[in-house]
Amino acid sequence: MPNNSTPKILPSEITDEQDYLNRREFLRLAGVATAGALLSTACQADVSNAAATAGKPAGESNFSGGSLGKLQKSPFSTDEKPNSYEDITTYNNFYEFGTGKDDPHRNSKDFVSKPWTVTIAGECDKPGAYDFDDLMKKSTLEERIYRLRCVEAWSMIVPWVGISMATLLKRFEPNSRAKFVKFTTLHDPEQMPTQRRRILDWPYVEGLTIAEAMNPLTIMVVGVYGKVLPNQNGAPLRLMVPWKYGFKSIKSIVHIEFTEKQPLNTWQISAPQEYGFYANVNPDVDHPRWSQARERRIGTGLFGEKIPTLMFNGYGEHIAHLYSGLDLAKHF
Amino acid sequence: MRLLKTLVFVVALLPAAKLVLASFAIAGLSLGANPVEELLHEAGEWGLRFLLITLAVTPLRRLTGMNWLIRFRRMLGLFAYFYLVAHFLIYALLDQRLALGPIIEDIIERPYITLGITALTLLTPLALTSTNAMMRRLGSRWQRLHRLIYPAAILGVWHFWWQVKEDIREPLIYAAILAALLGIRVWHRQKGQNRRVATPVD
């Protein structure tokens, strides 16, 4: 039964309640979800009850989609109109659940993302296994409305909910040898059907330089549209680096390692001539098989016109300095 | 036979009808979040399917002795061409919105597009000479000309193969079917059984 449904939160911990996550609500939902995953039929009553309180249709037993409460706004958010929740949650690249765009939302329905442990290792003073809920307890949830540009030349506007990556990573006290951060996705062929076939070198791995990871734009995403992150979008936590192609923003992370050497990311292993380590959005450097100069904005229908792709996906003012002196055509 | 032909005609149009309905969100159908891509992919796949079905007619006729199958070959081939022209038009009109620069750049610089356009170009004279009158006029040259369907099909599968990212299962299936269909012909020829009689077509 829910083992953390009545969390003890000190009043001092509840900072500026209006602007921040309503943690009590978050944890209560989290607890219910654990129960829901373990005892989906036995706990049907509790679950539908909680779902109703959270403003969801009663009877929906999946935790994904629960409300995250009040969120802090961010100056980094774009004022472009976000894509619909449906587009964001039915058009996904998440190869672990299938290579078609509609595979992830169909094949990830029973994915268990609670409880969830993230292990921290490498060049830091606080390695260890951390419970996702414990990590979230101490975090300020922000809404970040970002452009998302896929390497396949389509894009979306997504209202992510996340926490500052820098704040999160500093908690593990990386040392001076930590030059890169390596992220790893869950490896669980039972739950992730495509991992039973070797189309990629599982588990999925991505990496950032420590400066990229610590940049204020970089966030760890735990939700979308004010709700808990759906499984097909990388529940319970995924990276978001909005100036890079989407494949850099690794999903369902179970392992974070601070390294001295540049990690090899999965797509680079798979096709080094097509995908590099940096993968910065760049309209001037084409993919060997298609142009990156323009992109199709999802949601513009049959007659929507492709729009020009922006250098660094339009985020250059915040991050271009990270690449001064780097030949971006060579380090694609 | 007339009834059967009408039936095949209607069935062959069903995928197109479904796509048209979905384009206008009729009958609860939808093209999803990226409708242009969905149309492009569906038309391309149906074009390739009809190409392979057309190539299956002769081996099937030889294997089963059902010679009347040949009467469907022209219609099936024209449906392949129909879906592939639609595929090209979706690319040119909806995907590229007739932006000539990018289209030409694609054709020259993207090998998979180069393959696709070559395949479609090879198929065009076949569609144009598919009438009885043309068949009579060209005589034995007609058959030689229509062997262009073999390289076109190979290029079509190759084009599919080159545009997928990592999961080559689907193009692999099409490649295997094409290899079988061409293999049967080679085998047949080696057995010296293929007396090429000018095929009677209605």
Ligand code: HEM
């Ligand atoms: C015999 C001729 C052709 C055949 C058999 C063919 C077949 C296909 C197939 C099966 C697909 C993949 C569909 C999927 O992934 O489900 C495809 C994709 C595509 N084809 Fe063709 N095609 C042909 C000609 C052309 C031509 C002439 C063009 C444009 C000039 C073209 C442009 C494309 C494009 C842009 C894609 C999508 C690529 C992507 O999504 O990244 N094709 N085609």
